[in-house]
Amino acid sequence: MDNTIVKLRGYKDGLHLIINPKVSLKEVETAIHELLSEMNQSLSGTSIQIDMMTTPLTSDDLKELETHLTKSYDLVVSGVNVLDEKDESPILAAPTTHSISEELSLDTPMHVENAQVVRQTIRSGQTTSCLTGSVILYGDVNPGGEVIASGDIVVLGALRGSAHAGANGRLSSVIIAMDLVPLQLQIGTYVNRPPLGQKPRGYPEIARVGAEDIIIVEEFIKF
Amino acid sequence: MGKVIVITSGKGGVGKTTSTANLGTALAMLDKTVVIVDADVGLRNLDVVMGLESRVVYTSMDVIEKRCELSKALVKDRRVENLMLLAASQRNRKDDIRPEQMQDICEKLKEDYDFVLIDSPAGIEQGFHNAAAGADEAIIVTTPDLSAIRDADRIIGLLQNEGIEPINLVINRLSATLVRKGNMISKNDVLDILNIDLLGVIPEDTGVIASTNRGVPLVHTERSPGAEAYMRIARRMTGQRVPIPDMREDSFLDQIANWFSKKK
Numbered sequence: 162m163d164n165t166i167v168k169l170r171g172y173k174d175g176l177h178l179i180i181n182p183k184v185s186l187k188e189v190e191t192a193i194h195e196l197l198s199e200m201n202q203s204l205s206g207t208s209i210q211i212d213m214m215t216t217p218l219t220s221d222d223l224k225e226l227e228t229h230l231t232k233s234y235d236l237v238v239s240g241v242n243v244l245d246e247k248d249e250s251p252i253l254a255a256p257t258t259h260s261i262s263e264e265l266s267l268d269t270p271m272h273v274e275n276a277q278v279v280r281q282t283i284r285s286g287q288t289t290s291c292l293t294g295s296v297i298l299y300g301d302v303n304p305g306g307e308v309i310a311s312g313d314i315v316v317l318g319a320l321r322g323s324a325h326a327g328a329n330g331r332l333s334s335v336i337i338a339m340d341l342v343p344l345q346l347q348i349g350t351y352v353n354r355p356p357l358g359q360k361p362r363g364y365p366e367i368a369r370v371g372a373e374d375i376i377i378v379e380e381f382i383k384f
Numbered sequence: 385m386g387k388v389i390v391i392t393s394g395k396g397g398v399g400k401t402t403s404t405a406n407l408g409t410a411l412a413m414l415d416k417t418v419v420i421v422d423a424d425v426g427l428r429n430l431d432v433v434m435g436l437e438s439r440v441v442y443t444s445m446d447v448i449e450k451r452c453e454l455s456k457a458l459v460k461d462r463r464v465e466n467l468m469l470l471a472a473s474q475r476n477r478k479d480d481i482r483p484e485q486m487q488d489i490c491e492k493l494k495e496d497y498d499f500v501l502i503d504s505p506a507g508i509e510q511g512f513h514n515a516a517a518g519a520d521e522a523i524i525v526t527t528p529d530l531s532a533i534r535d536a537d538r539i540i541g542l543l544q545n546e547g548i549e550p551i552n553l554v555i556n557r558l559s560a561t562l563v564r565k566g567n568m569i570s571k572n573d574v575l576d577i578l579n580i581d582l583l584g585v586i587p588e589d590t591g592v593i594a595s596t597n598r599g600v601p602l603v604h605t606e607r608s609p610g611a612e613a614y615m616r617i618a619r620r621m622t623g624q625r626v627p628i629p630d631m632r633e634d635s636f637l638d639q640i641a642n643w644f645s646k647k648k
Contacts, residue, residue: 282579284541285534303537303577304530321577 166192176204180213186222190229197234205235212242274312283308283322292328304344313337319361323347332370337381341366351376386417386498388490389621390519390548394535396506398527399556402592402602404503405433406611407523409601410618412467416498419458421489422472423515424505425481431471435462435599445473448485454492463604468497478510483517490518499621508542516543522551523583528558528569533577540580552583554617559588563633570633584617585631586610 166188168179180189197204209230211223223241230236275294283289285305289296295312306322308314311329313336320338325347327334332349340361345354346368353368353376364380371377391404401424408420421444422430431437442457447470461467470489473480493500504515516522522543526536536553543551555574562568571585589610595602602611603618619626634642 285538287541301577301579303534305534305538319576 167196169196176207176209178209178211180211186226189226193230194233206237208237208239210240210242211238276312277310282306282318285322290328302338302343310334334369336368337365339365341368341378346376346378348376386494386496386500387520388494388500388502388518389521389523390423390502390504390516391523391525392504392512392515392539392543393525393532394506394508394539395526395532398532399525399586399592400506401429401433401503402596403523403525403554403556403586403614404430404501405601406603406614407618407621408467408499408501409434409461409464410603410615411499411501411621412461412464413603413615414618414622415466416622417466417496418499418501419468419470419493419497421470421493421500421502423486423502423511425472425476425478425511425514426474427505428472428474430503431459431469432599433596434469434601436469436471437599440469440471443471443473444486444489445476445480447489448481454489463600478505478514481510481514483514486514487518508538512539512542516546516548519548522548523554524551524578524580525554525556526574526578527556528563528571528574530569533569533574537578540578550581552581553578554583554586556586557588558585558631558633560631560633563631571631582628583620584613585628586613586617587631 166181166184170177170179178193184192211226227238230238275291276297277289277291277294278297278299279289280299282300283298283302283306285303288307288309289298290309292309292311294310296308296310296314298308298314298316298318301318302308302316302320302322302324304321307325308316308322309325309328311327311331311334313334314324314326316324316336316338318338319340320336320343322343323345324336324343326336327349330349332351334348336346336348340363342359342361343355345352347353348368348370351370351374355378366378367381368376368378391400391407393400404420408418412418420430420434422428424430425445431440436459439459441459442452444457446452447454447457458468458470461469470493490500490502502515502519505511524536524539526532540551553575555571558571559568563570571582575582587609589602589608591605591608592602592610595605602608603614605611616626616628
């Protein structure tokens with residue numbers, strides 16, 4: 162019962178429909194019908210991405226396929242990824258080539274990101290926040306000051322106050338400072354604070370969420 | 385046309401009133417015309433520290449409510465020429481004055497005097513805003529401890545928002561012995577955090593307590609380290625170049641190490 166024309170795979174960012182290139186639209190549609198009728202679960206309402214190699218299907222064909230998927234199976238096509246033939250696994254390559262939907266769901270990694278540049282020391286009681294991207298700060302964050310970003314936080318000075326990166330829940334966010342001696346660090350929902358009486362170490366450091374779901378701090382050398 | 389300088393700190397008890405009294409007196413001793421204004425409505429102290437308590441008849445509130453002329457409300461100092469005090473009302477509260485009214489008084493005073501020093505109340509509420517309203521410049525007074533530095537940092541942020549510039553720093557009650565032992569934050573560490581220009585450092589001086597109780601500012605006392613420090617700051621405020629002396633915060637060994645590293 163191996164379906165050679167279309168395959169359905171679940172990945173981190175959702176369901177992918179992988180289409181074998183060298184067939185016509187009609188064959189693809191029958192193959193999809195076969196595949197989906199075999200399933201004992203309805204996929205209706207599910208968001209799906211289409212992955213394919215460099216393809217004989219024209220963009221008109223693609224549109225037709227999309228409407229077909231939506232009408233017959235109630236699927237929502239969230240993206241089409243056309244991949245180079247050389248790529249062994251289509252999924253290992255970042256699926257960024259061509260996206261139909263402009264809407265980013267929370268699960269999809271952010272492709273375009275803002276950065277807010279702040280040229281000022283954040284003093285006690287002051288807050289700088291950027292909920293659409295990262296913050297780059299030319300100055301210090303003093304005790305009682307606060308920096309919040311949905312992306313990363315880079316402090317080109319001493320971070321002595323509080324910093325909250327990944328404020329929308331992105332756990333891959335990092336906090337980098339030339340002198341990292343904060344009152345408190347927060348990445349996503351994880352909170353950590355340095356041991357009492359910590360002295361600046363004199364080299365830049367990076368804080369990120371480590372393997373055991375705790376915020377770890379280490380010397381910053383490169384990304 | 386003189387300038388209006390607000391003397392503030394955020395935290396209470398760090399020496400705002402003492403600094404206002406001493407700097408005002410010192411500037412007057414340097415032949416400048418000076419008015420010191422108590423902005424701490426309801427908790428006035430500056431008249432006590434100056435020893436002018438019994439001479440206060442009218443206050444800034446009386447001027448605002450047009451019960452007397454501004455010039456009539458100014459109290460002449462007992463010892464120095466050219467030094468005037470504008471006292472705060474003790475019966476009213478800080479919310480009874482609006483920033484525009486303080487600004488109005490400051491504008492009038494700086495037409496006739498070289499320096500108008502405003503003694504700000506502690507805190508960041510209405511009283512502070514009134515005190516800062518008419519100011520051209522600010523002097524932040526802090527002691528070398530973390531809570532005072534934190535509050536000073538907050539105040540600097542607020543002053544910058546109001547567009548007051550320059551903001552200079554006076555570090556009060558620094559004890560070189562304690563710094564050497566590692567029990568007090570050093571001058572350089574304070575500057576590192578606050579990151580503003582240093583106007584001067586006042587060493588810890590027990591003479592301040594006696595001078596406050598007698599109602600005679602410390603600068604009248606000769607050979608007091610505190611008085612000398614205040615005189616140096618006053619000279620800097622008049623534009624003279626007076627170096628900040630080394631407080632010997634480093635231990636003897638550190639000094640030798642510094643000396644060698646400078647040679648290199």
